[in-house]
Amino acid sequence: MIDMTQYFELTPGVNLHLVKSRKFKTVLYGVYIKRPLNDSEASLNALLSRVIDKVSSVYPTQKEMSSALENLYGAIIVSDIHKYGEKQMIQIKMQVPGAQYVGEETVTAQALQFIDQILNRPKVVDGGFDPEIFEAEKLGLISEVEMRKDDKDGWALSLCVENMSENEPYRIHEYGNVEAIREITPVSLYEHYQKVLETSSIDVIVIGDFEPETMKSEIVNNLHFYEGKREPVAREEIVYHPDQIKRVVEEHDIAQGKLAMSYRINIPYESDEYLPAFMATIVLGYGGSSKLFKVVRERDGLCYTVFARADKFKSVLLIYAGVDFDKFDKAEKLIIEQVEAIKSGEISDDELAIAKKTLISNLQSLSDYQNSYINYYYNQYLTKGTLDLEEYIDRINRLDKNDLVMAAGHFELDTIVRLKGEE
Template identity: 30%
Template sequence: MTNHVFHHSDAGGIRIHVLPTKTFKTYAVSLYAGIPLAEETVTPTALIPFVLRRGTVSYPETTRFRERLEELYGAGFGFDVYKRGDYQIVQFRMDTINDSFVSTKENLLEQSFAFLGEVLTKPALENGSFRSSYVHTERETVRKKLESIVNDKIRYAAERCMEEMCRNEPYRLNALGQRKDLEGITPDSLYQSYQSWLNSVILDLYVVGDTTPEEVEQLVTRYFGLGSRKDAPYQSCFTPKTVSEVKTIEEVMEVGQGKLNMGLRTSITYGDDSYAHMLMYNGILGGYPHSKLFVNVREKESLAYYASSRYDGHKGIATIQSGIEIPNYAKAVDIIRKQLEDIKDGQISELELIQTKAMIRNLLSEIQDSAFEMISYDFNRQLSGKDRSTEELMQQIEATGAEDVKRAAETVQLDTIYFLTGQKEE
């Protein structure tokens, strides 16, 4: 793995991160806009990028907006809305071919900045607020996305488990907002939300490609025009929580297969020196096909259709997802709890360590093959305040032994058991 280093600077109220490289034939541009997750802002914030993608001052009609991307040699433009820790992040992405590979008089990087800057700061308006047709259509889009979660029972169970576990924390909120708040959003109210969002959001702009930090700074100043903003870093509001008793929630719906989810808390987050140990813990527990949950719950006992675990290093939460036959609930809970205890007791084989290291090594080396993956990895540093290259993380993973994983396991506490079931037991 070669070590790629981003150049970090500030300009025009935006933090700028540039990786000059000739490795890729395109420019990858990514703009992250982060704001603390909050009940009153989560829904309008989620809706904003859907409306922004409909049109700008220069390209007010959606068809014209899309044609402009075609004129830029089929530039890619998209966005995502998600949460990292207790922040709601809107990420805009552009992927534009490097001018030297096409015959054009235009500087395509500059044109991409002109386009993205306008998407962010100069939306199409009518009567001083957002176009009502755009707001109504996109409100419907978001509503359908939220409704689709209820229909996808695996996702629904995962969301509900987090809602119950983090009942008094912002993390309970879905990044796409709440259906009940959509109806009340008007073009006027959304435009006001957008203006206050633009003033308070934390902005990080990434560029990977054949350019220089100086060129990018000039383009940001020219096309984003957010000069008076204060550049504030992300605040880590993490406080380890002690679990006094495990919450058990059972919910009845029309399901043929039970969904058993568990929420776990750990004091280890991305900023910790023992983060690598927690990654290894998650890999051995349920991150991969060789993991304990997969082998013991699914294969040996045939208790689950799927069984895996995930770890959010920005929040210090791990989750277990499994799909089971409804009568197997008690047995499945026992076997899953046994896996948690076994790791705490240090029952970790050499093979589990070797296989987990190999899986993480593959993931880390794949980051180097994708400009957007490199950007995504570096953004972890902005969120956590922790500077750790992929090489350093890999060295820490390689150096992790069973004893380190056992120590990480000792910080893990089961917090919530959530079961989505199809019928009440007689």
């Protein structure tokens, strides 16, 4: 139940999107700063996302900053880094209760001024970011990168992505790497930040119960952006035909084996064939009636966790299962068999109907969740997808089994990772 969406250009390369929905009691502001994913700046962007929301020239200590947010009715600011295919996105989000629920009309202006301070008035010391915050966040990011290895299923999936795309930017993790992070100084990060502010495409999305005209003028008055040339980020290469399957095995101190597999979907999201390909991944591994769940868990009791998920931007399918070490071969064989079954047309009417219902139900309820909807909206905007729910549902309903089978015919197995116990 989205009442209205509007879209404006604030300055070339900076767009404002207003999404009005009366059912939310808070207003959520999202600033999406788009960067290319590459080795020279991945670590800089990651560190930047951790440094910019901690203090500002107006609130120069964390205590002052947090106290100010608490006074603004417990407003929340989150700044973090995301990977969208081969784009790296710095996302700054702020959630503030609607003025009507706290009886204070200026909360909108106050929130926007807060975001503007973070973006345009960082605390600068000797031409760089505040060294104390900088050092703490640098250490924090290094730990975060090192701790990726402690999350074993995430690590298995990461290894799979890294090995699959060893010659593509897609291999790069959005947190960057320890060596590059160590090189960064408060000044080099601040200089990079100036470049980010001046050259990035930026989208500001606001979702909540507000008067659009008033919101628009509040934003124009309170949020400031450079006027200048902003660079678009290139579309990912997505078609790959692996000559042979890459295999990676690592030993870890673990009780259970972790199996990760990747397939190239080989169909871009711009194609009409993408939706049936995506539907095929749902039939394969989304939820309790997927083939993987029914066969690998329910029928053979090999695992507790098993799923498949698709990356729309890079057209990659990732599959994960946690299995006993002596069941790796069996699980891998069963998973490959399920993919082959879809390719050869083994999709029952029920399986197709369930996949359609699952996807439709997810779409219908997306607007129940403010944060999910803002991200969905941005995703659809980036991939030029429709926001017309009826039209989308109609497209899903028109698909038949054959569309899924044809699309799945393009899937090619690329990489298999096993994390096993230490010898």
